[in-house]
Amino acid sequence: MKIAHIFSDPKFIHGAYQSFDAVAPGASTYFYDGERDIPESLDAINPVKFELNKENIQRLAEFNVWVIHGLSGNRLKILRYKKRHQRVVWVGLGYDYYDLIFPNRLDLFEESTEASAPIPKEYTLSFTKFFSFNGVKYIAMKFGILKLRKLLKMRRVDIFCPVLNSEYEMVMSRYKPFLPKFMDWNYGSSxxxxxxxxxxxxxxxxxxxxxxxxxxxxxxxxxxxxxxxxxxxxxxxxxxxxxxxxxxxxxxxxxxxxxxxxxxxxxxxxxxxxxxxxxxxxxxxxxxxxxxxxxxxxxxxxxxxxxxxxxxxxxxxxxxxxxxxxxxxxxxxxxxxxxxxxxxxxxxxxxxxxxxxxxxxxxxFNPDVFKEKTRSLLEELEFRE
Known part of the structure; x- marks a missing residue:
């Protein structure tokens, strides 16, 4: 089994590296999708800098499992290039599915914070901005077009691992037809x-x-x-x-x-x-x-x-x-x-x-628990091949 991990947040990926390497040594390759240069803290993992281009798409085709850490940006777009034989695991980070749980972002704030804190305002659309990139994006968000595109791409995912087990139920209650199989896996980096x-x-x-x-x-x-x-x-x-x-x-x-x-x-x-x-x-x-x-x-x-x-x-x-x-x-x-x-x-x-x-x-929360969860995840992926 060849496993590609695509990630952008360097804070948690060490947990994946430790767990996967303990259960399947040498099977994983890591692709860093961050905007900045690869941090020195990732030297032990030795990730490849990832950009969405033909070369990297061809390289991903060599792997039979993709583990996507945070389903957004390029890590959402690459799903269009998934082949039928490939399996995709979505490791949720929270921010990448909370739009599905809290459609109204103001639901995240208590009363005093909402009234007083400098919360970024929603994009306002003037006539001159209507045909701009941000204007088109705003319209797509307002009418749920971007969310629908995301939901359709989610159907290409085989396994979803949210941060909390209960969050799977929260998402499923709204979007059951689009949701992949649940498995309990998360980072044990510390x-x-x-x-x-x-x-x-x-x-x-x-x-x-x-x-x-x-x-x-x-x-x-x-x-x-x-x-x-x-x-x-x-x-x-x-x-x-x-x-x-x-x-x-x-x-x-x-x-x-x-x-x-x-x-x-x-x-x-x-x-x-x-x-x-x-x-x-x-x-x-x-x-x-x-x-x-x-x-x-x-x-x-x-x-x-x-x-x-x-x-x-x-x-x-x-x-x-x-x-x-x-x-x-x-x-x-x-x-x-x-x-x-x-x-x-x-x-x-x-x-x-x-x-x-x-x-x-x-x-x-101990290394043995995370290794066992990783072993169960890989066994499920092998069963699906």
Whole structure:
């Protein structure tokens, strides 16, 4: 079996590399579809720079399996060149199918964020722009033409692996005729690092002096509502307020930093740089709480890290990620609970509660689990040949 992985986001692909190479050594070739040059962090994977041209299309024809990481852009367009004997796996990243779950993007925002945050406005169409490229694209989006094209191309996909199992049901409820077979597979890129960190750190007795809010400089974090809640309930008055802003929208980040400094003064600590996973784990291990106010599935790795390292995780109860971890047996709380019982939920987790959450995480998030999922995926692909 020859497997082509086509991807653009370098953050997660190491997980695929580790899992596939462990189960099928040497079977995979990686094609980097990013706009920038190949990052040095991918040297071990040795990817090929991918552009949508005749040479690369011919090269992809040599592979009997395509694993597409994030179905958008060129990675959506290449489906037209798929041959009948080839099999396609779509590894969902969230952004590439959330238009199918949330047709109205404003559904991602809480009330204060929608009213106050610098959210990019929808494209407005004037007569002079009507026949421009953006004008035609806007009309196609407005009338669902682009979505229909995407749905039709999805029928060329054999297997869909969303981030959360429940998201498959959410998409299927709307677009069942277009949806490929579901399989449970996702990245385990940091599982070994996390396990090593736990083994070599005393995360039970560490001094926790911070609260971490959000995972990026994007409005879907709904930071403002969290700031308002902390201020309204006088929570975490002696703790640093760390806000993770290493990537996202620059305008939103500047707007949020001004508000955060106004609310919390010197305790407000924006975290604006990329760091190795080990350093990020060290940061989370100093946090008593990790608060994530996304309405959609987002910051999945943060939830895993926080649960395993002993932080109390507080999430938006609308998030499918919140519901999925509850079903797995994790002890997590909602922002509604934090509002209703601030004195109780301001307390850190006990050692017993930390141990419970760590067990739940390691039952689902360890290298052996990901290898077995990869083996099952490849067996399914072999069966379909």
């Amino acid at each position: 599982s070994e690092i996390l396990m090593n960190f736990i083994a070599n750190s005393d995360t039970y007795s560490v001094q926790r002096t911070s609260v971490l809010i959000g995972n990026s400089a994007t409005p879907s974090n709904n930071h403002l509502e969290v700031f308002e809640l902390i201020n309204r309930r006088s929570l975490f008055s002696s703790f640093d307020i760390i806000v993770s802003l290493a990537y996202g929208d620059e305008e939103y980040k500047n707007w949020l930093n001004a508000i955060g400094q106004n609310y919390f003064g010197e305790r407000y600590k924006p975290f604006e740089r990329f760091v190795p996973v080990e350093d990020y784990l060290l940061l989370i291990s100093t946090c008593s709480h990790v608060i994530l106010n996304h309405r959609r599935q987002q910051a999945g790795a943060n939830v895993v890290f926080a649960l395993a390292l002993g932080a109390r995780v507080v999430m938006n109860s609308v998030s499918p990620l919140y519901k999925e971890w509850l079903e797995r047996g994790a002890l997590i709380n909602s922002l509604d609970e934090l509002e209703a019982e601030p004195d109780k939920l301001e307390l850190p987790l006990t050692q017993e509660e930390i141990s419970l959450n760590r067990k739940v995480v390691l039952d689902h």
